[in-house]
Amino acid sequence: MSSAAVSQAEVVVPEAKPDELEMPSSVEAPPPVAQAASSNAASSNAARAQQKIITLKDSQARSIEVEILEIEEDTIKVRRQSDRRIVEVPVKMLSSEDQVFAAYLWKDRNSALKDQTDTQKIFDELFGGF
Numbered sequence: 001m002s003s004a005a006v007s008q009a010e011v012v013v014p015e016a017k018p019d020e021l022e023m024p025s026s027v028e029a030p031p032p033v034a035q036a037a038s039s040n041a042a043s044s045n046a047a048r049a050q051q052k053i054i055t056l057k058d059s060q061a062r063s064i065e066v067e068i069l070e071i072e073e074d075t076i077k078v079r080r081q082s083d084r085r086i087v088e089v090p091v092k093m094l095s096s097e098d099q100v101f102a103a104y105l106w107k108d109r110n111s112a113l114k115d116q117t118d119t120q121k122i123f124d125e126l127f128g129g130f
Contacts, residue, residue, distance in 0.1 A: 049105060
């Protein structure tokens with residue numbers, strides 16, 4: 001028998017069944033790229049929403065500095081900083097990034113309104129609408 005045949009005969013690797021395989025507890029799957037990007041966008045939008053004056057861009061990359069006064073699903077009422085004029089800007093005219101920001105503001109506003117409504121309902125139940 002040749003030495004190559006002997007070394008192959010000595011190496012025996014048992015096949016593992018799928019249910020016998022264990023992953024080390026320290027190994028975690030990385031988050032999906034889309035989920036990580038979404039998380040970054042949400043935190044960026046949250047920080048941006050705290051600013052009094054922001055820059056909005058339209059789909060043609062023109063920018064305007066504004067103070068957001070009101071948010072609706074399809075429009076944003078703003079005070080333009082250049083002349084202090086109050087204007088309503090259709091969300092669909094904004095850049096895609098600012099459309100995402102507007103959607104964030106709309107969702108955040110509605111969440112806050114729902115919380116206020118729920119609080120009022122609880123108060124009314126507890127105190128009989130005093």
